[in-house]
Amino acid sequence: MSATPEFFDALETRDPAEREAALMAALPRQVAHAQARSPAFAQILEGIDARSVTSREALARLPVTRKHELLERQKTQRSHDVFGGFATIGWRGMAGGAGARRVFQSPGPIYEPEGEATDYWRMGRALFAAGFRRGDLVHCSFSYHLTPAGSMMETGAHALGCTVFPGGVGNTELQLQAMAELRPQGYAGTPSFLKILIDRARETGLSLPSLRKALVSGEAFPAALREHLRDQGIEGYQCYATADLGLIAYETAAREGLVLDEGVIVEIVRPGTGDPVADGEVGEVVVTTLNPDYPLIRFGTGDLSAVLPGRCPTGRTHTRIRGWLGRADQTTKVRGMFVHPGQVAEIARRHPELGRVRLVVEGEMAQDRMRLHVECARAPEGLAERVAESIREVTKLRGDVVVVPPGSLPNDGKLIEDARRYD
Template sequence: MSPLFDALEAREPAQREAALMAALPAQLAHARKSSPAYAELLQGFEVEQVTTRAALASLPVVRKHELQERQIAARTASDVFGGFSTVGKGAAMPRVFSSPGSIYEPEGTARDYWRMARAIYAAGFRPGELIHNSFSYHFVPAGSMMETGAHAMGCSVFPGGTGQTEQQVQAMRDLQPAGYIGTPSFLKLIIEKAQEMQVPLPSVTKALLSAEAFPPSLRDWFLERGIAGYQCYATADLGLIAYETSAREGLVLDEGVIVEIVRPGTGDPVADGEVGELVVTTLNPTYPLIRFGTGDLSAVLPGACPTGRTNSRIKGWMGRADQTTKVRGMFVHPKQVNDIVKRFAEVARARLVVTGEMANDSMTLCVEVANPAEGLAVRIGEAIRDVTKLRGQVDVVPLGSLPNDGKIIDDARSYK
């Protein structure tokens, strides 16, 4: 069986670029005609002339916080997507998902809507296999993203979801899946639980991992236990952006997106190799995000992938261009920290500090309070869980203790 998913992956780079640029004007025209948000954002632009990357760079960047703001503004009306979706609820939109923030995402009817099959194939899965999918199936689209991609590739899926580690081990023992899809930290927990239960899992030899950093130390830990883990980079808004191959040299860009690396805080592309913010344009007609700023940092790698895939490669996730970060697979936004603080008038300033190593991280909300009342830390901890859906510690500190640098979220984790 071919090591490549399809012929698109082996196209000459010039052929791929020509195809993407030829499709771009029609996508822009469709977005402006069918999406109220882009009718406004693209007003005055001659979209039929946008046939080069230089022309694309003249269009505005829409960052995640702007998408969220537009959604919030429209939430009392009929359109909860802020005018970015081109279809309404009903048969054309079988599912609606929510990401922390809250940001709502539509799922369309296209086969492999999130374009995940390509990444699943690159991780070593093949048609006819059973995949144990431990991404969440509720609220966020991750479970559906992977399941629809697996189905499009011809695989069966066990919807393990999250939690219930012992039951996950039992299901793997009984069903003998070919591999696992989910976060790396949860796979580690499952393996450790299996060892504790003295249950061998010989069938699980490969994994597609996402939603968290996947450091070499954890990759090697899996390999020592017979599991080849590969990562992919995807978001709830865009679907698949890039994926790792057996060469393990960066992440190859998906065939269905146009990726730019721009200087953080601007829409200006940087030179290849320079670290900047990933800005993505999709060719998805249902949710046509144009120059969508992910807030993630990365850089383009020189040369082509040794596997024969000819698309550009990026180094992978290199941090955040803004202060939004992921904790245990969930985005935490500065706005959420502010929402927590607003519930407590006695809190003067706050900073969320994320520490530890990926797959074993924790967060502590440091709050400045002049005269803390009894039980304040407990109540703030409950608010953290309510707003972020994650558990966090609370450190009450005297006024003036936190640095005066405007930082709301401090990601102090180790990514080695």
């Protein structure tokens, strides 16, 4: 679909019911495709009737696959399939056959394929929302080696008809020289490196009058840095993307959260589980991608976020999220044993009368103690004792229970808080 002056394509302004129907129609096809073409998901989703996965409720019953599980499968299958059976494409001599244009390596190492589709990572939508247009020159300072960030931005820019200068990372002086001489309209990269470039240009008297917009990612983009860039005449926007999934959500001119991409199905679940939380509750971002080359079904990102109510004032009708709010994996070692968020969630699941819960680990190392704070409106007699017994059964450790009124615990997705003294 062709872009309009305001939107990347007509998908962005669909009626929400129409979008949901389209996503739920695509979902069973993607599940069936993953089962048939991805050996990993053939095993993970064994016994699942793909034709029945036609709603979010049905999707929520499927297992969540997290990055450490993907890594372990890749490690065990390195001799014949570096993608661990998750990709449906590859190259000669690989289980996936042909179809991969590039292969990348992220820390782990985890290997990710890039297929032949135009704008494979779907970054064009985020660039468009940040003001990039056909004919712009984009200075890209994301890495072009090992990890896919540079290619993610470049392929999205090419989909818009932009020209790209592949600056990569480092070489600040050379990159500044290129900016001064090539006069790019936009920047793509981390916000911190853009600040380094801008500050260095000011120190050396270099003028960058053409640079007026930026799409940043890969790290936090605090309001103070946004204002600093604005003072230099640069409007910076952020997007949320991963090497596994491509674009997940992007910022718009409204500056109110991030709008979900049209090519993914996003759930917010209670950390350590696959259970969706209510809109507004902070939880882990779990994504099902409609990418046929790397069909990740319920992939746990490990990132925390929450759904924002209402629609984007720009007219985009997809769901918005608050952006990155931290990491979901709060695994903590207590008295020599690991305690996982999933265990805390299991304790809460055993007692449905509870609201939010938070396990606080206090004291000093080797003399630490656990205290589980639980919300309950009308605590039945003996509740604290029963919850304490669940703590012992699930974690094999003893812990106290503190019952607090509903709304007492913060809505930040945190199930475990390490409040010990380390000094």
